[in-house]
Amino acid sequence: MAQNAVEVVDREGWRRVYPLQKAIVHIGAAPGNDIVLDAARGAGVGPRHIQLIARAGGGQGYRLVNMGDSDILVGGDRRITPRSFIDLADGEQVRLGEFTLVFTGAGVSGGAVIAPTAGGAPGSVAGASGGIGLSLSMPRVQLAPHESLDGSILVRNLGNKAGAQFKLQVEGLEPDWFEIGPGPILFPGASKEVALRLFHPGRPSPAAGDYRFVVQATAPQAYPGESATAVQVIQILPFYSHKVQIVVPA
Numbered sequence: 131m132a133q134n135a136v137e138v139v140d141r142e143g144w145r146r147v148y149p150l151q152k153a154i155v156h157i158g159a160a161p162g163n164d165i166v167l168d169a170a171r172g173a174g175v176g177p178r179h180i181q182l183i184a185r186a187g188g189g190q191g192y193r194l195v196n197m198g199d200s201d202i203l204v205g206g207d208r209r210i211t212p213r214s215f216i217d218l219a220d221g222e223q224v225r226l227g228e229f230t231l232v233f234t235g236a237g238v239s240g241g242a243v244i245a246p247t248a249g250g251a252p253g254s255v256a257g258a259s260g261g262i263g264l265s266l267s268m269p270r271v272q273l274a275p276h277e278s279l280d281g282s283i284l285v286r287n288l289g290n291k292a293g294a295q296f297k298l299q300v301e302g303l304e305p306d307w308f309e310i311g312p313g314p315i316l317f318p319g320a321s322k323e324v325a326l327r328l329f330h331p332g333r334p335s336p337a338a339g340d341y342r343f344v345v346q347a348t349a350p351q352a353y354p355g356e357s358a359t360a361v362q363v364i365q366i367l368p369f370y371s372h373k374v375q376i377v378v379p380a
Contacts, residue, residue: 139230157180176200202225213321260353262349271364280325283326283347287316287349292317298346345360
């Protein structure tokens with residue numbers, strides 16, 4: 131099967147192929163994107179318009195999320211409205227403003243999306259499944275004794291259910307290592323940030339090192355059987371505990 135890639139064609143016919151090698155790829159007009167669509171080559175592209183999320187299982191395939199404020203045309207007849215998504219097929223053509231994007235090697239696999247950050251690097255990780263979108267942002271990944279680490283979870287209602295009640299849970303960390311805010315109630319297209327605070331264990335055990343944890347979002351009533359997950363690795367720094375014994379000569 132061909133490598134995941136996207137060919138970008140501008141309004142004048144200029145083209146370039148970009149390999150897709152990351153778990154999350156952002157496309158837009160702003161300089162900070164992984165693939166920048168220069169306004170000089172075509173109009174109609176938002177600052178960060180497309181998010182591509184690698185499909186679960188480590189294989190090929192991406193899910194396209196419209197993060198912009200205008201529709202994206204897929205295959206000539208399907209409109210992806212803002213905050214909606216689609217699973218890309220091999221050879222899929224996407225019209226974004228005055229640009230055409232052609233995706234290759236985008237074989238679709240089933241299951242929920244998981245997008246880990248390799249090596250525990252700081253930044254954002256995201257997932258989506260059906261009506262549920264989830265992003266986890268951490269400013270750094272090292273957690274020292276007597277410190278806390280404040281991150282944020284962005285929950286999105288990607289479906290059409292009004293007043294959807296979302297539930298959040300953290301797996302892979304002990305209960306006293308974190309605090310998480312309540313899951314929001316959202317209408318279609320809406321999103322809300324929820325606070326996540328991590329604490330150092332403050333004891334010699336468990337040992338210092340890398341710890342992988344998962345944030346999961348569900349909405350049992352609105353979207354039964356669906357869940358979105360985001361995976362992050364943090365580094366617990368060593369905790370030192372010393373005892374001093376004073377011996378007085380006889």
